[in-house]
Amino acid sequence: MVQDTFxxxxxxxxxxxxxxxxxxxxxxxxxxxxxxQYRKNKTASLDVLLEKGYEPSMNPSERLMNALDGKKALxxxxxxxxxxxxxxxxxxxxxxxxxEMSLITGESxxxxxxxxxxxxxxxxxxxxxx
Numbered sequence: 001m002v003q004d005t006f007x008x009x010x011x012x013x014x015x016x017x018x019x020x021x022x023x024x025x026x027x028x029x030x031x032x033x034x035x036x037q038y039r040k041n042k043t044a045s046l047d048v049l050l051e052k053g054y055e056p057s058m059n060p061s062e063r064l065m066n067a068l069d070g071k072k073a074l075x076x077x078x079x080x081x082x083x084x085x086x087x088x089x090x091x092x093x094x095x096x097x098x099x100e101m102s103l104i105t106g107e108s109x110x111x112x113x114x115x116x117x118x119x120x121x122x123x124x125x126x127x128x129x130x
Contacts, residue, residue, distance in 0.1 A: 084119030
C-alpha cells in the first residue's frame, strides 16, 4: 500500500497537481487506499458459499415460527394508518426499492424513507402489544 501511495502521488505530480503539504497528502492517499482495501474484502455471498458446499440448516420449528411471525406482521400492517400501510406493503411485501416506490407514488425517496421508518416504529409497537 505504501508503494501504491507513492505511485499515486507521483502520477498526481506528473499531471501538474499542486500539493501544499506533502505529509498530509501522503497520509490522505494512504488512508483512502486502506478504506478501499477494507471495502474490497466483503464477506462471501450466500450463492458462493452454497456452490462451495455450505448448506445452512434451519430447524423446521424455527421456519414455522418465522412464517407465523411474518403473517402476524402482515396482519398488523392493516392496523397502521393508510399512508404507512401503502409504503410498508410496497417495501416489504412487494419488495420494491425506494426508487421504484418513488416512481410509482410520485413522492420523493426521502419522504418515503421517513414514512417507512415511522411505519416500522408503529408496527413494532403493535407487534410487542399483540
